Amino acid sequence: MHSDPRSPIGIIDSGMGGISIRTALVRAMPHEETIYWADTAHCPYGGKARKEIVQLVRAGVETLLTEGVKIIVVACNTATTAAIATLREEWPEMPFVGLEPAVKPAAETTRSGIIGVLGTEFTVRSEMFRTTARRYASGVRVIPVAGNGLVEAVEQGLEEAPETERLLRGYIEPLLAAGADRLVLACTHFPLLAPQIERIIDGRDMRLIDPAEAIARHTREILAASGLLYEPNGVTTEAPIHHFISTGGAEAAERLRLRAEQYAARLRKR
Missing domain, CATH: 3.40.50.1860 (Rossmann fold)
Structure with a gap:
């Protein structure tokens, strides 16, 4: 040091x-x-x-x-x-x-009692994530989603590509339908997709949580x-x-x- x-x-x-x-x-x-x-x-x-x-x-x-x-x-x-x-x-x-996934601020501010967590396959299936969810989201329904393909889209500069939008909609629309009003971006690539995500959730009761x-x-x-x-x-x-x-x-x-x-x-x- x-x-x-x-x-x-x-x-x-x-x-x-x-x-x-x-x-x-x-x-x-x-x-x-x-x-x-x-x-x-x-x-x-x-x-x-x-x-x-x-x-x-x-x-x-x-x-x-x-x-x-x-x-x-x-x-x-x-x-x-x-x-x-x-x-x-x-x-x-x-x-x-x-x-670590920003489950705590999402759980503290949710009104619906349901939050979505969009991360990589490794993160959302890890024991660290499960421990974080148990610690900070007692009484809150946490829905983890593996955003496969999104990291590659960002790396290739394809944030605005139609296929990237289709991927995002496929991950986010079910969360909206389930009543999630907070979406934790549990991969640092995903804030680079925030404009596209915000277009998808426009007018609906969901807020992005970026740590x-x-x-x-x-x-x-x-x-x-x-x-x-x-x-x-x-x-x-x-x-x-x-x-x-x-x-x-x-x-x-x-x-x-x-x-x-x-x-x-x-x-x-x-």
Whole structure:
């Protein structure tokens, strides 16, 4: 663990999905630098075995450690579910921030008593998810849905494709018919599909639950508590540097950078 507040924040994802978390981190901590590691060559993770996911995520951690990061945000629900316990055991001095499906805020705010959870196959079938649902959603009906094909659509830039809309409708319409009024986005790729999801639920009583801002706040709190939050004294004109690394090579890394800029610009317009 690096003790210099100027050290960057490390971010891990299987591909594009962590962009949603990264954007929230940058907005919450505008002076911090980031290094985003994406395992584009092996994306998606949702259908892989736990052992393989752990090995892949471990490689990402090792890369970020060589870059001198001070904290690592595992910006992927599937990677968190499969690997976070192993990472904390193997690198006890490094703070890791993981994700779990945002069942708690959904359960606390639902009026119908029914919530949907849209995640990868690995996440919604995991013991971690079942434990989270039991802990935070007592008395609430939780309907998990594996959004197969959606991660691939985001990775390929097919958010607006008719087939992607058909997939989304196939997952969301049954939840609406069942009376769900909250939809937990339990994969960080899925906020990149928010405009399409919002068109499908337009005029109906359903609200999206995206954990990105809560993760950013939690990360900021950890850094502040450990004296690692970088907040320059006075006015500074020095812009933070944000790096992107992809196992798919330089071209894939550049695609990540461009998509991150586009996503941030879209949120600024909302």
